[in-house]
Amino acid sequence: MFTEDQLIPLSALQHWVYCRRQCGLIHLEQAWAENHLTAEGRLLHDRVHESETENRPGVRIVRGLRLVSYALGLVGQADVVEFYRGDSGITLPEADGLWQPFPVEYKRGKPKKDDSDSLQLCAQALCLEEMLQTEVPAGAFFYGKPRRRTDVTFDTRLRDLTRQTAAALHELFESRQTPRERYTKKCDxxxxxxQCMPQTTGIDKKIDMYLSKAFELPPEGDDEL
Ligand code: SF4
Known part of the structure; x- marks a missing residue:
């Protein structure tokens, strides 16, 4: 079990999957620069968190719920957790029956090809399971482009991957070393x-050559210039 001062933000999972160097820059070096993509994403999340609870027939909706898992050493906030009335789940204040938690994450763009979004949502589910002592078998994304809801099942593969990624993140935080990465198209x-300068500091660049060039002495005979 991790202690409170060892907890890592849930968002780091997504940064780690996207690029380990980006994860190190953001979470170890506190580098953050907003571009139009991150600004749109932040505004969307702010809007989602504006109202806190909502009741509809058979479903209760909580926004901005704080999440923690001491087993995984993660802390964060869910955009939305919907609670559906059913045969399993937890009891809720001033409500009869059992309610099944179902996390929903809002995303500005379209579904990603990698596991980065699913990992973050699965980590939210694992937090909810630990906090509420109930199973959370599925959740959903609400994507902006195209506007649609996509369900995600938290299967064994995704759960194992989430736990492995959380463990790798803790190793990164303990090492305090921002990894180097190779320049790829996603860097654009x-x-x-x-802050990263991937074309200069990338994994396939020889830092020694870069430094020798930077410190290169002027050719002989140029001393008096
Ligand atoms: S510029 Fe590329 S290598 Fe650098 S942090 Fe961003 S994605 Fe990673």
């Missing part, structure tokens, strides 16, 4: 491009 959309 990265809000930390200028």
């Amino acid at each position: 959309n990265c809000s930390l491009y200028l």
